[in-house]
Amino acid sequence: MIKFSNVSLIYPNSTTTVLEDLNLEIAEGEMVLVIGPTGSGKSSLLRLINGLVPHHTGGILAGDVSVDGHSTQLVKPGGMAHLIGIVGQNPANGFVADTVEEELAFGMETLNLPHDVMRKRVEEVLDLLSLAPLRDRSIATLSGGEQQRVAIGSALVAHPKVLVLDEPTSALDPIAAEEVLSILHRLVHDLSLTVVIAEHKLERVIQFADRIVHINGVGVAQVGTPEEILMHSPIAPPIVHLARALGLKEIGVSVREMRRMTSEIRDKEYVHSDLISSPLGAPIIKMSDLSLAYDGKPALKSVSATISSNEIVAIMGRNGAGKSSLLKSLAGISQLAKGSVNVAGFNPQDLKGKERRSTIGFIPQEPSDLLYGQSVQIECDQADKDNQIPSGTTAQILNQLVPGISGSTHPRDLSEGQRLGLALSIVLSSNPAVLVLDEPTRGLDYQAKKELTKILIEFARATSKCVVLATHDVELVAELATRVMFLADGDIVADGTTLDVLLSSPAFAPQVSKVMAPQPWLKISDVVAAIQAHQ
Amino acid sequence: MKKLSLHPLTWWIWAIGLAIAVIRFDSTMFTLGCVGAVAVVVFTNRENAPWGKSFNWTLKLSAWILLVRTIIGVLIGVPIPGTTLFTLPILPLPSWMPGIRIGGTVTAERLTSALTEGVLICAIIVIFGAAASLTSPHRLLRVLPVYIYEFGISVVIATSVLPQLVSSVTRIRQAQRLRGQSLRGFASWRRVAIPLLEESLARSLDLAAAMDSRGYGVSKKRSRYRPIKWRAADSAVVFSA
Numbered sequence: 001m002i003k004f005s006n007v008s009l010i011y012p013n014s015t016t017t018v019l020e021d022l023n024l025e026i027a028e029g030e031m032v033l034v035i036g037p038t039g040s041g042k043s044s045l046l047r048l049i050n051g052l053v054p055h056h057t058g059g060i061l062a063g064d065v066s067v068d069g070h071s072t073q074l075v076k077p078g079g080m081a082h083l084i085g086i087v088g089q090n091p092a093n094g095f096v097a098d099t100v101e102e103e104l105a106f107g108m109e110t111l112n113l114p115h116d117v118m119r120k121r122v123e124e125v126l127d128l129l130s131l132a133p134l135r136d137r138s139i140a141t142l143s144g145g146e147q148q149r150v151a152i153g154s155a156l157v158a159h160p161k162v163l164v165l166d167e168p169t170s171a172l173d174p175i176a177a178e179e180v181l182s183i184l185h186r187l188v189h190d191l192s193l194t195v196v197i198a199e200h201k202l203e204r205v206i207q208f209a210d211r212i213v214h215i216n217g218v219g220v221a222q223v224g225t226p227e228e229i230l231m232h233s234p235i236a237p238p239i240v241h242l243a244r245a246l247g248l249k250e251i252g253v254s255v256r257e258m259r260r261m262t263s264e265i266r267d268k269e270y271v272h273s274d275l276i277s278s279p280l281g282a283p284i285i286k287m288s289d290l291s292l293a294y295d296g297k298p299a300l301k302s303v304s305a306t307i308s309s310n311e312i313v314a315i316m317g318r319n320g321a322g323k324s325s326l327l328k329s330l331a332g333i334s335q336l337a338k339g340s341v342n343v344a345g346f347n348p349q350d351l352k353g354k355e356r357r358s359t360i361g362f363i364p365q366e367p368s369d370l371l372y373g374q375s376v377q378i379e380c381d382q383a384d385k386d387n388q389i390p391s392g393t394t395a396q397i398l399n400q401l402v403p404g405i406s407g408s409t410h411p412r413d414l415s416e417g418q419r420l421g422l423a424l425s426i427v428l429s430s431n432p433a434v435l436v437l438d439e440p441t442r443g444l445d446y447q448a449k450k451e452l453t454k455i456l457i458e459f460a461r462a463t464s465k466c467v468v469l470a471t472h473d474v475e476l477v478a479e480l481a482t483r484v485m486f487l488a489d490g491d492i493v494a495d496g497t498t499l500d501v502l503l504s505s506p507a508f509a510p511q512v513s514k515v516m517a518p519q520p521w522l523k524i525s526d527v528v529a530a531i532q533a534h535q
Numbered sequence: 536m537k538k539l540s541l542h543p544l545t546w547w548i549w550a551i552g553l554a555i556a557v558i559r560f561d562s563t564m565f566t567l568g569c570v571g572a573v574a575v576v577v578f579t580n581r582e583n584a585p586w587g588k589s590f591n592w593t594l595k596l597s598a599w600i601l602l603v604r605t606i607i608g609v610l611i612g613v614p615i616p617g618t619t620l621f622t623l624p625i626l627p628l629p630s631w632m633p634g635i636r637i638g639g640t641v642t643a644e645r646l647t648s649a650l651t652e653g654v655l656i657c658a659i660i661v662i663f664g665a666a667a668s669l670t671s672p673h674r675l676l677r678v679l680p681v682y683i684y685e686f687g688i689s690v691v692i693a694t695s696v697l698p699q700l701v702s703s704v705t706r707i708r709q710a711q712r713l714r715g716q717s718l719r720g721f722a723s724w725r726r727v728a729i730p731l732l733e734e735s736l737a738r739s740l741d742l743a744a745a746m747d748s749r750g751y752g753v754s755k756k757r758s759r760y761r762p763i764k765w766r767a768a769d770s771a772v773v774f775s776a
Contacts (some may be wrong), residue, residue: 050748052744052747052748056740056743056744056747076747077744077753078747078748078750079749079750080748080751081748081749082750084748086745086748088741088744088745092739093737093738093741093742093745094742094744094746095745095746096742096743096751097674098671098674106749107749109751110749110750110751111750113658154749155749157747158750200740208629216587244592251588328593333709333712333713351715352715353715354715355715356712356713356715357714357715360713362710362713362714364706364709364710364713366706366710366734368705368730368733368734369706369708369710369711369712369730370713370714371729371730372711372725372726372727372728372729374729386715412733426713426714430715497747
């Protein structure tokens with residue numbers, strides 16, 4: 001269906017090739033997963049398929065990409081529209097119409113399909129993706145998962161033979177992600193659709209993939225079955241790391257396979273050392289009876305909680321459950337309808353300038369919102385000046401977090417992970433008491449996530465510091481958080497230690513605990529420690 | 536009550552009509568009346584969407600223009616004789632610039648003429664700003680014929696980026712306040728401008744790529760899923776102009 005022959009790609013003003021001499025054939029009805037570190041060219045590979053690269057982005061392409069016999073050198077992306085549906089990294093940016101139904105019809109209108117065909121196909125897709133209840137809704141009011149489904153639907157109405165998705169689940173909560181992926185799985189099996197996906201969160205997609213293309217960032221690409229590639233790849237989901245840590249000969253890519261392989265280990269008797277809950281430090285954040293509403297719609301309904309020093313609190317919940325609202329009121333940027341917040345003795349709304357910087361460090365969903373300098377060096381110098389600290393301190397912190405960034409690089413040219421690192425080091429340079437992060441792992445690869453985990457744990461260990469983060473990433477929470485607050489509809493529905501909260505709900509359980517249930521282990525180091533204690 | 540769904544071109548034609556009327560009549564009272572009426576229409580009819588909120592910014596912008604325009608009009612220009620309000624020191628200019636004077640006597644007539652001209656310009660900005668905030672840029676694109684494809688795609692990008700800029704500005708300023716930066720003065724706007732520009736560029740490119748890969752403009756003909764009809768209500772609105 002899709003054929004890459006001797007494809008090499010280089011962008012202008014760049015010295016490294018994105019792809020070098022890639023040969024790849026994807027058969028009809030195959031589900032192929034593209035993996036690689038951030039900035040390695042996954043998106044470029046996907047966009048080569050319908051010719052957006054190089055027709056839309058520029059760049060020099062050698063070799064040939066053809067889909068169903070049509071070469072992208074001869075046909076422009078528009079001419080491939082009936083053949084390829086493509087869903088971008090941020091579907092909200094690609095919407096053309098206002099309501100769900102009009103958006104679905106748009107692609108067919110441009111292809112000049114007759115009216116009765118359009119009516120039929122719209123209904124079909126509405127049913128297929130369970131979008132019927134949303135048909136008249138304005139797209140701007142939909143949640144992330146719903147928007148993702150609309151984007152997939154609007155690609156499907158043209159009856160393409162190939163569907164290309166760039167990080168379809170990165171912004172979704174685990175349940176919405178599951179929903180989207182199982183729909184894709186069904187399409188592959190029912191309609192023999194060819195699907196190509198790029199995704200960082202392998203634990204979500206790996207069990208659906210037939211083959212993996214692994215790009216390593218210096219042009220080389222490996223192609224193979226998930227087992228072949230993951231056996232040696234540094235990029236692997238937690239269950240593969242678990243298999244490696246346990247010294248299993250084979251690896252399993254799904255929880256089911258891994259459970260079969262580990263039943264012996266699981267069934268042994270383990271002495272569960274009672275979790276020594278470290279005594280809580282002094283309370284730093286106090287929220288009492290916090291309520292918040294946007295345009296009359298309640299976002300938070302009298303939330304009360306206390307967060308003490310040395311805690312790392314993960315706030316979880318569906319898209320639109322009020323996570324960001326909670327963080328914003330902690331940081332003092334939302335006008336509260338009722339209640340009060342107290343952070344380290346201050347009302348965050350009154351904080352200004354240096355006082356604010358040394359109390360709350362906030363990393364927004366788009367870390368680049370904080371950056372405005374023309375180069376990394378200028379950003380670091382500005383932070384030094386703002387905080388009256390010896391010049392070079394911020395640059396030093398940055399070098400610790402993400403080594404090897406040249407000071408003259410423009411922040412825009414950094415990879416997602418590097419940009420987060422820069423924003424984080426600027427915020428850390430003022431040594432705040434509370435660090436607040438909104439969805440820090442969007443678009444981060446495993447390596448960057450590991451670094452982030454290390455930094456945050458170290459930060460929270462210092463006296464009278466704490467970290468609050470909102471995230472969908474269960475695996476990150478398992479590795480990092482000491483406490484989880486679960487929000488639904490603006491209410492805290494669960495609040496407890498990470499172990500208690502994550503294990504009580506199968507959808508939010510990390511992979512390791514799914515494999516090892518009923519043993520109460522969340523992460524690989526738990527498993528290894530328990531086995532060692534047993535021996 | 537379900538809101539009146541009008542043809543997307545309606546408000547634009549209405550705005551053009553009003554603008555012509557305002558220029559033709561050239562009466563300050565009439566102009567101010569029109570601006571008032573437009574504001575009432577916008578505040579009652581706009582949708583709760585990013586473009587709907589852009590009207591507030593249009594109002595602020597035009598107030599600024601009016602202010603600056605009046606000050607400059609009073610300071611520089613041909614003296615108009617009349618009742619003297621107050622006298623400013625005259626800035627000496629080289630002799631090869633006759634007829635232009637900076638400073639000098641400010642008469643009530645000069646102030647009024649500067650104000651009237653300013654009001655006219657602002658009224659036109661407000662009227663078109665109103666049309667932009669009443670119409671969804673996406674719907675507007677859908678009624679544009681395909682043969683102005685290149686034009687259409689740039690129009691949609693321009694019209695959809697502007698209102699979204701407004702919401703991005705709010706978000707970025709919020710983030711920078713959290714970095715403890717002051718939000719006053721010229722420097723604060725420079726800090727907002729750079730992330731803003733990057734984001735809107737990226738967003739426009741995304742939209743253009745999405746439209747391109749969905750075959751926009753490939754076929755010269757386009758079918759209509761749900762044709763947007765010109766209704767009696769549209770004619771009524773246009774006629775009211």
